Amino acid sequence: MDGCIFCKIAAGDIPSDIMYQDDEFVAFRDIDPQAPLHGVLVPRAHVATLADLADEGLAGRYLQAAAKAARAMGVEASGYRVVVNYGPDGGQLVMHVHMHILGGRALGWPPG
Secondary structure: OOOOHHHHHHHOOOOOOEEEEOOOEEEEEOOOOOOOEEEEEEEOOOOOOHHHOOOHHHHHHHHHHHHHHHHHHOOOOOOEEEEOOOHHHHOOOOOOOOEEEEEOOOOOOOOO
16 A cells, blocks of 8 residues: 555565565564564555454464564564554554564563
8 A cells, every 4th residue: 555654664665674574474673662572563465454354364374474473583482462453542553454572571461
């Protein structure tokens, strides 16, 4: 989608610190990390929000990609958190569905 920063990162048009990638998904280091290891996982195809993720196959592969990205980030053994923000009250700032993968330290609860 024109103008979408995550589409541009996924396409390689904007340089980023890639943490994991495959044919459908890209994980890159968050520019405002909330944990020592904080990746953002996006589908290469533009999907605006979690509610727009209608393809169940894509949704399942997205979760599998999150686990693969966590492994590539080195947090699989110690544990990690996956967060999806939805809409303004949920804190979604970029209208391209994305998962935050956080790890590298013990994460408290509640998160915020």
